[in-house]
Amino acid sequence: MSRDWSSAARLCIARCRELASFTEEPGRITRTYLSPPMHHVHRALRGWLQRCGAAVSIDAAGNLRALLGPGNRPRLLIGSHLDTVPNAGAFDGILGVVLGVAMLEAAGELTFDVEVVGFSEEEGVRYGIPFIGSRAAVGLLDQGTIATISAAIRDFGLDPAEMPAARISPKAAAFLEVHIEQGPVLENLDLPLGVVTAIAAQSRAEIVFQGSAAHAGTTPAAHRKDALAAACEWVGAVERAMVETPGLMATAGRITAEPGARNVIAGRATATLDIRHASGDVRTEALERLTDCAHAIALRRGLDVSVEIQSAAPATAMDSALTDVLAAAAAASGTPALRMVSGAGHDAMILAPHVPSTMLFVRSSGGSHCPEESVRERDVAAALACGFEFMMRSSREGLPHA
Amino acid sequence: MSRDWSSAARLCIARCRELASFTEEPGRITRTYLSPPMHHVHRALRGWLQRCGAAVSIDAAGNLRALLGPGNRPRLLIGSHLDTVPNAGAFDGILGVVLGVAMLEAAGELTFDVEVVGFSEEEGVRYGIPFIGSRAAVGLLDQGTIATISAAIRDFGLDPAEMPAARISPKAAAFLEVHIEQGPVLENLDLPLGVVTAIAAQSRAEIVFQGSAAHAGTTPAAHRKDALAAACEWVGAVERAMVETPGLMATAGRITAEPGARNVIAGRATATLDIRHASGDVRTEALERLTDCAHAIALRRGLDVSVEIQSAAPATAMDSALTDVLAAAAAASGTPALRMVSGAGHDAMILAPHVPSTMLFVRSSGGSHCPEESVRERDVAAALACGFEFMMRSSREGLPHA
Numbered sequence: 176m177s178r179d180w181s182s183a184a185r186l187c188i189a190r191c192r193e194l195a196s197f198t199e200e201p202g203r204i205t206r207t208y209l210s211p212p213m214h215h216v217h218r219a220l221r222g223w224l225q226r227c228g229a230a231v232s233i234d235a236a237g238n239l240r241a242l243l244g245p246g247n248r249p250r251l252l253i254g255s256h257l258d259t260v261p262n263a264g265a266f267d268g269i270l271g272v273v274l275g276v277a278m279l280e281a282a283g284e285l286t287f288d289v290e291v292v293g294f295s296e297e298e299g300v301r302y303g304i305p306f307i308g309s310r311a312a313v314g315l316l317d318q319g320t321i322a323t324i325s326a327a328i329r330d331f332g333l334d335p336a337e338m339p340a341a342r343i344s345p346k347a348a349a350f351l352e353v354h355i356e357q358g359p360v361l362e363n364l365d366l367p368l369g370v371v372t373a374i375a376a377q378s379r380a381e382i383v384f385q386g387s388a389a390h391a392g393t394t395p396a397a398h399r400k401d402a403l404a405a406a407c408e409w410v411g412a413v414e415r416a417m418v419e420t421p422g423l424m425a426t427a428g429r430i431t432a433e434p435g436a437r438n439v440i441a442g443r444a445t446a447t448l449d450i451r452h453a454s455g456d457v458r459t460e461a462l463e464r465l466t467d468c469a470h471a472i473a474l475r476r477g478l479d480v481s482v483e484i485q486s487a488a489p490a491t492a493m494d495s496a497l498t499d500v501l502a503a504a505a506a507a508s509g510t511p512a513l514r515m516v517s518g519a520g521h522d523a524m525i526l527a528p529h530v531p532s533t534m535l536f537v538r539s540s541g542g543s544h545c546p547e548e549s550v551r552e553r554d555v556a557a558a559l560a561c562g563f564e565f566m567m568r569s570s571r572e573g574l575p576h577a
Numbered sequence: 578m579s580r581d582w583s584s585a586a587r588l589c590i591a592r593c594r595e596l597a598s599f600t601e602e603p604g605r606i607t608r609t610y611l612s613p614p615m616h617h618v619h620r621a622l623r624g625w626l627q628r629c630g631a632a633v634s635i636d637a638a639g640n641l642r643a644l645l646g647p648g649n650r651p652r653l654l655i656g657s658h659l660d661t662v663p664n665a666g667a668f669d670g671i672l673g674v675v676l677g678v679a680m681l682e683a684a685g686e687l688t689f690d691v692e693v694v695g696f697s698e699e700e701g702v703r704y705g706i707p708f709i710g711s712r713a714a715v716g717l718l719d720q721g722t723i724a725t726i727s728a729a730i731r732d733f734g735l736d737p738a739e740m741p742a743a744r745i746s747p748k749a750a751a752f753l754e755v756h757i758e759q760g761p762v763l764e765n766l767d768l769p770l771g772v773v774t775a776i777a778a779q780s781r782a783e784i785v786f787q788g789s790a791a792h793a794g795t796t797p798a799a800h801r802k803d804a805l806a807a808a809c810e811w812v813g814a815v816e817r818a819m820v821e822t823p824g825l826m827a828t829a830g831r832i833t834a835e836p837g838a839r840n841v842i843a844g845r846a847t848a849t850l851d852i853r854h855a856s857g858d859v860r861t862e863a864l865e866r867l868t869d870c871a872h873a874i875a876l877r878r879g880l881d882v883s884v885e886i887q888s889a890a891p892a893t894a895m896d897s898a899l900t901d902v903l904a905a906a907a908a909a910s911g912t913p914a915l916r917m918v919s920g921a922g923h924d925a926m927i928l929a930p931h932v933p934s935t936m937l938f939v940r941s942s943g944g945s946h947c948p949e950e951s952v953r954e955r956d957v958a959a960a961l962a963c964g965f966e967f968m969m970r971s972s973r974e975g976l977p978h979a
Contacts, residue, residue, distance in 0.1 A: 260838075358795025375794065379839060390945050391828035391851045392777065392920030393760025396819045403829060404816045407809035414806045417798045426793035427805060429837045437781060437830045437849035439946065447839035449793045518794030543792050544841065 178563075183277050184556035190273045194219060194257075195265035204263045204546065207301040208324070209237045209331040216257055220272065220293060227279040229291065234341035235333050236311030237295030239272075243279055244288030249577035251569065252343065252350040252530065253278060253562070254292030256308060256522055260300055264548025266539065268297060270555070271353040278562050285570045287577065288346070294522050301327070309525035311341045343530065348577040349497055350532040351565065352523040353558055355539035355550060360515060362540050367554040368512035368561060369536035370502045374524040375424070375516055376455035376490040378462050380448040382409060382469050385479040388434055388442030403432040403441035405472050405480075410446060412468045416461055423461055424451040424518050453516040455490045491524045494531035496575035501533045501565050508560035512536075531576045535561060580965075585679050586958035592675045596621060596659075597667035606665045606948065609703040610726070611639045611733040618659055622674065622695060629681040631693065636743035637735050638713030639697030641674075645681055646690030651979035653971065654745065654752040654932065655680060655964070656694030658710060658924055662702055666950025668941065670699060673755040676957070680964050687972045689979065690748070696924050703729070711927035713743045745932065750979040751899055752934040753967065754925040755960055757941035757952060762917060764942050769956040770914035770963060771938035772904045776926040777826070777918055778857035778892040780864050782850040784811060784871050787881040790836055790844030805834040805843035807874050807882075812848060814870045818863055825863055826853040826920050855918040857892045893926045896933035898977035903935045903967050910962035914938075933978045937963060 197212035197219075199205045206212050217239055221231045229241040239257065244250075255271025275291035282289065292312070299305030302323055310316045316338065325335040356362075361369055386400030410427045417425040426449045432441035448465065452458040466482045473480035498514075505512035515536065523532040537558045541547035569575075599614035599621075601607045608614050619641055623633045631643040641659065646652075657673025677693035684691065694714070701707030704725055712718045718740065727737040758764075763771055788802030812829045819827040828851045834843035850867065854860040868884045875882035900916075907914035917938065925934040939960045943949035971977075 356795065357792045358797070359791075359800045360795070360797070363800070377794065387944065388947060389761075390759045390921055391830055392779065392826055392853050392922070393758065393762070393945075394826070394920075395760070395762070396816075398761045398765070401816070401828075403832060404812060407812035407829075407832075410806060410809035411813065414798075414803070424794055424796070426803075426840070426842055427809075428793055428834065428839045428841050428843055430805060430809075430832055430834050432830065432832050435831045438828070438851050439830050440828055441830055449840050451794050518796075519792055520794070542789065543795075545790060 178560065180556035180559040181552065183281065183559055184552045187270070187273045187277050187555050187559070188550065188552060191265045191269055194269055204259055204265060205261045206259045208258055208296040208307060209327045213237065213257065213295070220276065223276050224279065224291060229279060233333065234311070235328065235335055235337040236308055236316065236341045237328065237331060237333060238308045238312060238341060239293035241291040242288060243282070244285065246288055248346065249287040249348040249574055250344055250346045251287055251289050251566065251574060252292055252347050253289060254294065255352050255354055256294040256297035258296050258298050258300070260298050260544045262546060264543060264545055266355050266548055266550050267357065267543050268354070270355060270537065270550065274353045274559060274562055277559055278566055281563055282566065285566070287570065287574055297522055305520070306522065306525050309522040311338060312343045313525060313529040314342045347530045348574045349569070350523060350526045350530045351535065351562065352521060352532065353535045353537060353562060354521055355543060355548070356536040357519050357539065357543035361513065361536060361538035364513065366513050367538050367557045368505050368510050369515045370498055370505065370512045371493050371517045371534035371536060372498060372514050373453055373493060373516050374491040374520060375451040375453050375518045376458040376488060377449070377451040377520065378458055378487045379485045380462065381483045381485055382406070382446050382448060383481045384444045384473060386442055389440045391438045391440055394440060399440055400476065400478055401440050402444035402478060405476050405478050406430060406444035406446045408472050409469050413448060413465060416465055420457065420461055422452055423457065425461065451518050453490060488520070491527050493523065493527060493533050497531050497533040500568060500575060501535060504564035504568055505561040508557070508564040510557040510561060512561065580962065582958035582961040583954065585683065585961055586954045589672070589675045589679050589957050589961070590952065590954060593667045593671055596671055606661055606667060607663045608661045610660055610698040610709060611729045615639065615659065615697070622678065625678050626681065626693060631681060635735065636713070637730065637737055637739040638710055638718065638743045639730065639733060639735060640710045640714060640743060641695035643693040644690060645684070646687065648690055650690045650748065651750040651976055652690045652692055652746055652748045653968065653976060654692050654694055654749050656696065657754050657756055658696040658699035660698050660700050660702070662700050662946045664948060666945060666947055668757050668950055668952050669759065669945050670756070672757060672939065672952065676755045676961060676964060679961055680968055683965055684968065687968070689972065689976060699924055707922070708924065708927050711924040713740060714745045715927060715931040716744045749932045750976045752925060752928045752932045753937065753964065754923060754934070755937045755939060755964060756923055757945060757950070758938040759921050759941065759945035763915065763938060763940035766915065768915050769940050769959045770907050770912050771917045772900055772907065772914045773895050773919045773936035773938060774900060774916050775855055775895060775918050776893040776922060777853040777855050777920050778860040778890060779851070779853040779922065780860060780889045781887045782864065783885045783887055784808070784848050784850060785883045786846045786875060788844055788878070791842045793840045793842055796842060801842055802878065802880055803842050804846035804880060807878050807880050808832060808846035808848045810874050811871050815850060815867060818867055822859065822863055824854055825859065827863065853920050855892055890922070893929050895925065895929060895935050899933050899935040902970060902977060903937060906966035906970055907963040910959070910966040912959040912963060914963070
C-alpha cells in the first residue's frame with residue numbers, strides 16, 4: 176500500500192512510552208489490575224478515542240470500551256490488555272490497544288461499528304487469576320472470582336453488580352488482537368509480522384518431592400533422601416523432553432528447597448512445570464511422561480512425590496476465515512506474515528470460542544516482560560498497514576461472519 | 578564399671594526435656610542467642626550446679642560458667658551449647674551441658690578444678706554468625722561482631738564492655754564436649770558412643786548462574802539461557818562428586834530461581850554448596866572440581882557463572898592424648914567407642930587450637946535439628962559412665978597437658 180504509516184507508528188510508540196509512565200513503582204513499569212495508575216491510562220486513552228468520535232466507557236470489570244459507530248451494525252473488536260507484569264516493558268498488551276486507536280484515527284467511513292477494547296487484566300499478577308478482563312467480556316467470570324476482586328472494583332469507583340453489562344455485544348462479529356510476539360521466532364527469521372493460527376495447549380503442574388531433612392555434614396550419601404537432588408534430576412528430564420519433542424515448550428521456572436538452609440539436606444523440594452504444544456495430545460503425552468519420570472526418580476531414591484496438575488488449557492484455534500483475511504491484508508500491505516502458533520496465552524484465546532478471533536504478532540526484541548522489550552518503528556508501521564488493510568477490506572467485503 | 582548410671586541418665590534426659598520447654602515458639606523448640614527463654618535455661622542450670630557447690634556466673638557473651646573447686650588448679654572444661662536451631666530437638670548441644678552437671682553431681686574429690694560451660698551460641702541462627710559463645714571464650718570475637726550483638730547483650734542484662742573477661746582461664750588444661758552424633762553412623766553400626774578424632778574441613782560456597790529470563794511459552798529450546806536448568810545440572814554434579822569420593826559430604830541445600838515465576842524461564846539461579854572432608858586437601862580438590870564443572874556447564878549453555886567461596890575452615894584435629902584417654906575410658910566403662918570424624922562443626926573445633934580438646938559422640942536417632950531427634954537412656958548412661966571414668970582417671974593420673 177502506498178500510504179505512509181511511519182509517523183503514525185512513531186506516534187504509537189510514543190503513546191506506549193507515555194502510558195508506561197503510569198506505574199505503581201517509580202523507575203519500573205508495573206501496572207496490575209485496577210491499580211491507581213490504571214486511571215491515568217484510561218484518561219489518556221479516553222482523550223485520544225473521544226477525539227476520533229468514539230463513545231468511551233469503563234465496564235464493571237475495568238475494561239475500557241470505545242465504540243465508534245451507531246452501535247446497531249456488525250461490530251469489529253480491536254484490542255488487547257492494559258495491565259502489565261512487575262517490571263514490564265512498554266509494549267506487551269498496550270501496543271494492541273494503541274494500534275486500535277491509530278486504526279480508528281485513520282478509519283474514515285466503515286460499513287460496521289468498531290469497538291476498541293483495553294482489557295483490564297490479562298497477566299494474573301494481582302490475584303494470581305489471569306484474563307479477568309476478557310473473561311468478564313465473555314461472561315466467564317465466576318462468582319468466586321468476582322467476590323475476590325469486588326473490593327478492588329469498588330475501590331476503583333466501579334460497581335461489581337454491573338458485571339453482566341460487561342459482556343460484549345451479540346453484534347460482535349470479529350476480534351482482532353495485535354500483540355508483540357514475545358518469543359524470538361520472528362526476530363530470528365527477520366520477519367516483522369506473524370498471523371497466529373492457534374494458541375498452544377498449556378498445562379501447569381507442581382511437583383513436590385518429599386525426602387528427609389538431615390545434617391549436611393554428617394549424613395553419608397547412602398543414607399540421604401535429598402529432595403532437592405531429586406527435583407534437580409527431574410528438571411534435567413524436563414529440559415531433555417523439550418529438546419527431544421519438536422514444538423514442545425517445557426519449563427521449570429520456580430523451585431524451592433525446604434528447609435532451605437545451606438547446611439541441611441533438603442527434606443522437601445517443589446518445582447513448577449509449564450508445558451505447551453500446538454497439539455493438546457502431544458502436550459498431554461509429554462506431561463504424562465514427565466509425571467512417570469518423577470515417580471521413577473522418587474522410587475529409585477526412596478522419596479515420595481506428588482504431581483499436581485494445576486491447569487490444563489486446550490489448544491485454541493483462531494478463526495480460519497478471519498485469519499485468511501488478515502494474512503491477505505498483510506501481503507497486500509507489503510509485509511507478508513508468518514503463520515505461527517502462539518506459545519503464550521492471549522486475550523484472543525478467551526474470546527475465540529465466543530467471537531471469531533484473529534491475532535497479528537509484531538516482531539519484538541529485547542525479550543518480553545522486561546524493561547528491554549522493544550519494537551521497531553517500521554514493524555509497527557507494517558502492523559498498522561496490515562490492520563488498516565484488514566479493516567478496510569472487511570468494510571468493503573463484509574466481515575466474514577457478520 | 579559396676580556403677581549404675583541408668584537413673585542419672587533418666588534424669589539427664591528429663592532435664593533436657595525440661596530445658597526444651599523454654600522456647601521462643603510455643604509448640605516448637607527454638608532458642609536463639611540470648612532470646613528471653615535463655616534466662617530460664619540459665620536459672621534451671623544455675624540451681625542444679627549451685628547444689629553441687631559450683632560458683633555460677635554468666636559472662637558478657639552470655640555463656641553460663643560454673644566453677645567447682647578453688648580456681649587455682651588445672652581446670653577441666655566440660656560443656657557444649659545452649660542455643661538451638663528453629664524447631665529443634667531437645668538434645669543437640671544441651672545434652673553435653675546436662676551431662677556436665679551430672680558429672681559434677683557424681684564427682685566427689687578431684688585433683689583439678691572443673692568448669693561446666695554452657696555456650697550461648699553455636700548454631701548461628703540469630704545473626705547468621707555461628708560459635709559466638711565459644712569464640713568469645715577464646716578471645717576470637719571481633720569488634721564488628723561485638724558491635725552487631727551488643728544490643729542483644731545489653732537487652733539480656735549483660736555488658737558487652739566486659740567481653741575480655743569472658744576468656745577462659747589460662748589454667749584450662751582440657752575441654753570435653755559430649756554431643757549427639759547428629760549423623761546416622763553410630764545408629765547404623767549399632768554403637769552407642771564415638772570418640773571424635775577430627776572435625777572435618779568445611780567450605781561453603783554460593784554459585785550463581787546468570788542467563789536470560791524469557792517467556793516460557795514462546796522461547797524455543799535453542800534460544801534459551803535457562804539459569805535454573807544449569808543450576809540443576811550442577812546440583813547433579815555435586816551429588817556425583819560425593820558418591821565418587823569416599824568420605825566426602827557435598828550438599829546443595831538451598832536454591833533459588835529468579836524471577837521465579839512459573840511461566841518465565843529463570844534468568845538467574847543461585848545454589849549453595851556445603852562441602853566437607855576429614856582431609857582439607859580432598860575438600861579443596863573437590864571444591865575446585867565442582868567450580869570447574871560450573872564453568873563448563875555455563876560455557877556450554879552460554880551463561881555466566883560466579884562461584885563465591887564464603888568460608889573455608891581447615892580440618893581440626895582433636896588432642897590425641899586426651900582422645901586416647903577418652904577412648905580408654907569408654908572401653909574401661911564397658912562401651913568401646915568408635916573413632917570417627919565429625920562432619921559437623923562443634924564448639925570443640927573453636928576451642929581445640931587454644932585448649933586441648935576431645936569430643937564424645939552419643940548415638941542419636943530420629944535425625945538432628947528436628948523435633949524427632951532422640952537419644953536412648955542406655956546410651957546416655959554409657960556416655961555418663963565414660964565421661965565419669967575420663968574425669969576420675971584424669972584426676973588420678975593427672976590431665977595430660979596440665
